[in-house]
Amino acid sequence: MDNEKQYLFDKPKNIQRILYLLYTCCALLVVLDFVIHRHVYHSWENLPAFYPIYGFVGCVILVVVASWMRSFLMRPEDYYGPVEELDNSKIEIVDVSDGHAKEANNNNKGDRNVDA
Template identity: 45%
Template structure:
C-alpha cells in the first residue's frame, strides 16, 4: 500500500481549514456591499439576504429533521 494522506490528522491543518473558511465567509459578507443587484423580489436585494437565508434554512432543516426522526425512526429489521 502506498503512503496514506494524513493532512486532517493534524489538528493544525483542521484549524487552518476552518480559519480560511471563516475568512472566506467574512469576505463574502463584505463583497455583498459592493455588488450591483437586480432583484425580482424586494428581499432579494436586501443586504446579506442570502447569507441569512442560507444559515436559517440549514438550521431549520436540522431542527425539522430531528423532529421528523421522532416519528419515522425504526430498527433496521423493521420490515423483516
C-alpha cells in the same frame, strides 16, 4: 509504527488553518454582498446580507424538520428481528502459510460449499 504516513487532516494545526480559510471566505462573501451590484427580482433581496441569513435560516429549518421526522420514522433497534450472538465454537482458524488451504470441518446444516 512510528513511521506511519501522516495525512493532511491528521494534524490539528492543519484543521485550524482550513477552518480559518473557510471563515475568511465566508466573511469576504458577506462583505462583497455590500459592494457588488445585484439584479434582484424581489425587494427583500436588497436587504443587507439577505442570502447568508436566508441560507442559515434554511439550514436551521432543515435540522428542525429532520429531528421532528425522526420521532415517527425511527424504528426500534430490533425492528428487523432479534440480534443473534456470535457463537465462537463454530469459528475455526485455518493455517494457509504452506500455500495450500486445509479443509475446514464445519459442515453445519445450511452451509454452502461452492468449491466442492
